[in-house]
Amino acid sequence: MSSDTIFAPATAPGRAGIAVIRISGPKTGKALDRLGIDSCTPRVMTRATLKDPATGEVLDDGLVAWFEAPKSFTGEDVAELHIHGGRAVVESVLTALNGIGGLRPAEPGEFTRRAFDAGKLDLTQAEALADLVDADTxxxxxxxxxxxxxxxxxxxxxxxxxxxxxxxxxxxxxxxxxxxxxxxxxxxxxxxxxxxxxxxxxxxADDGRGERLRNGVHVAIVGPPNAGKSSLLNLLAQRDAAIVSETAGTTRDVIDVHLDLDGYPVLISDTAGLRDAQDAIEDEGVRRARDRAENADLVIALFDGAVYPERDATTTTLINETTLVVVNKADLLDQAREQERDLEDKWRATHFVSVKDGFGIDLLISKLTQWVVDLCDTGMDAPxxxxxxxxxxxxxxxxxxxxxxxxxxxxxxxxxxxxxxxxxxxxxxxxxxxxxxxxxxxxxxxx
Ligand SMILES: Nc1nc2c(ncn2[C@@H]2O[C@H](COP(=O)(O)OP(=O)(O)O)[C@@H](O)[C@H]2O)c(=O)[nH]1
Ligand SMILES: [Mg+2]
CATH class of the missing domain: 1.20.120.430 (tRNA modification GTPase MnmE domain 2)
Structure with a gap:
């Protein structure tokens, strides 16, 4: 095991109220000493003035947490300097630490590596720590x-x-x-x-649910041009992520948006309308749309209500048990509102929505959320x-x-x-x- 003493910011770079710099290794106590911090009770936050070891200049007024080996995250002597999160303050403290003999900046993951080496964590726990830091939902x-x-x-x-x-x-x-x-x-x-x-x-035999939750559920919106796929994506994303236009063939590439549905992560993709492409670029877009549909965990097949009950043949071929069949522009279909049940019978399990006036959207979102939850929940506590x-x-x-x-x-x-x-x-x-x-x-x- 290395005897180097390592240090690194534990908080993300940039302006913030507080930044935390972590130090681990045998020379941690010496480092605190050199910064002018004399007595620290282990596992208790201590108010301290940090001084430049070379000039004695005050660098910051902060808090110090001191953990004596082996009762620390890495099993070594560890200190956390809680200082003000301005770039200049953080830089000055890092520079001061770098100037202390036997100290060096930590490599990525080195603190956790030391914790693993000390038997504080096993590999699955170390991975979980990384997952927790990366968790979006x-x-x-x-x-x-x-x-x-x-x-x-x-x-x-x-x-x-x-x-x-x-x-x-x-x-x-x-x-x-x-x-x-x-x-x-x-x-x-x-x-x-x-x-x-x-x-x-x-x-x-968990159908990959734990992995799916970790990576996010992939949902692809596919359908004929002008059905309102990009409009639906923007509505779900609550921002103008994709260009909406009455010109068919506007969306040519896949547009991905991250959503948090009731705490579950979703990567939803808007795709090019499925049709015989007019040029090579659109053709590639259509190929990518099909590719997304094939690899997605869930597909929303969106049909154009303007031509209802005509149903786009190409999109229909993509429907299977993981497809949510949706008809948009219900505002153009008076009967869709009045005789919803009747229409549902004609196209089994079809949802009618109008992105324009919001009809059916809440229901669509709750249906989608339910599917996403089902795809992620194992019912096991350790997937x-x-x-x-x-x-x-x-x-x-x-x-x-x-x-x-x-x-x-x-x-x-x-x-x-x-x-x-x-x-x-x-x-x-x-x-x-x-x-x-x-x-x-x-x-x-x-x-
Ligand atoms: N009447 C009506 N028009 C809509 C609705 N949703 C989208 N549109 C219009 O349909 C056209 C195509 O929409 P777009 O989202 O670009 O469709 P995409 O080609 O499937 O991505 C645009 O002019 C939209 O304003 C809707 O619910 N009702
Ligand atoms: Mg589009």
């Missing part, structure tokens, strides 16, 4: 907080412990065939592996949130499946070892020493 923050609290770590550690135990039993059967091992050992260990395999499968997790879990499960059908115990043991390693990669445990611990603790063979 309430539901994302909630998910990140649960993971940071160890929701995934606890589960993966438990699985890994049970697998290591099973592997230790198998190793014992292989290494000491003549010993008086309980007859049920072998049956019990394969029972454990089978149960673990089932638990992993259940955990993985998989990254492709990295899914990949490692898949490897672990495959290795267990192979182990259970292996012909020789030695081959089965090798596969179980791979399964343990896959789980270890998930949380950042890589040592095999623990296996030996279990072997010695549980068996004491040969004393």
């Amino acid at each position: 309430r539901a994302q923050a909630r998910q990140a907080l649960r993971q940071m609290g160890g929701a995934l770590k606890t589960r993966y550690d438990d699985w890994r412990d049970r697998l290591i135990k099973a592997l230790a039993h198998l190793e014992a059967v292989i290494d000491f065939p003549d010993e008086d091992l309980p007859v049920e050992t072998s049956a019990a260990l394969w029972g454990t592996v089978e149960i673990l395999e089932k638990e992993l499968s259940a955990h993985m 998989i949130t990254r492709a990295r997790h899914r990949h490692a879990l898949g490897e672990c499960r495959d290795a267990m499946t192979r182990a259970r059908s292996a012909t020789l115990p030695e081959l089965a043991a090798e596969d179980l070892r791979l399964a343990v390693r896959a789980l270890g990669r998930l949380t950042g445990h890589v040592d095999i020493e623990e296996l030996l611990d279990v072997v010695f603790r549980d068996f004491c063979i040969g004393k």
Whole structure:
């Protein structure tokens, strides 16, 4: 482990009331000393005047939090300087710190890396910390907080412990065939592996909801030209993100807007109207529109009410069970207001809206929100949130499946070892020493 003492602003650059500079490492106490801060009680905010170590000039009047090793975020001595958030103040304190021997600016992620090295966090918790900082919506923050609290770590550690135990039993059967091992050992260990395999499968059968919540639900608005796709996007975004015009073929590229629907993150895309393009650029736009429709989690197929009940054929071909069918310009359809039910029967589950006068928009938004929530909610308190997790879990499960059908115990043991390693990669445990611990603790063979 590095013995450098590192420092970095913990708050974003720019003007702000307060900025926090974090210092971690063995020379943290010395750094405070040099800044003219003498006595700090650990874990209590102390008022302090920060002075330039070279000139004695007052740099700022602020607060200092001091955390003594090992009871700190990184496990090392840590201090937080809470100073005024002006550029000049922050710069002067950073310059002063840089001038102190043994201190250097931190690399990106270095504080968290040290926390990981000190065993304060596992990898899933470190990832969750990054997710929490990146969270744009309430539901994302909630998910990140649960993971940071160890929701995934606890589960993966438990699985890994049970697998290591099973592997230790198998190793014992292989290494000491003549010993008086309980007859049920072998049956019990394969029972454990089978149960673990089932638990992993259940955990993985979440339809990617946790990952979707982390990344945002992708919604594409597609439809014929002039249906009002760009108007709908602007209405949802509450700003003029896309150009609206009565000229068909105005939108040529994909326009993405981030939305927060009831705490859930959505990336909604306006696309070029689907038609036989007039030129190469529009043609590319139409290709991108189709591409978005294919890759989106949800598609809003928007039809032009001006030609109702005629329904654009190309857009119709894109409709499937993840499509919300919507007819815009209901203001042009008196019957849509008066006989809504009748119309719904003609085009099953069709929503009638008017971007122009707001008709049906609230209903559309609540329907959309419901779909988005359904796409993100796992009902589990610890869903998989990254492709990295899914990949490692898949490897672990495959290795267990192979182990259970292996012909020789030695081959089965090798596969179980791979399964343990896959789980270890998930949380950042890589040592095999623990296996030996279990072997010695549980068996004491040969004393
Ligand atoms: N009557 C009526 N016109 C609308 C409505 N929504 C959009 N429009 C008009 O339809 C035309 C095309 O709109 P636009 O959003 O550019 O359609 P896009 O080609 O699908 O993106 C514009 O002149 C809009 O003002 C609506 O609800 N009712
Ligand atoms: Mg448009």
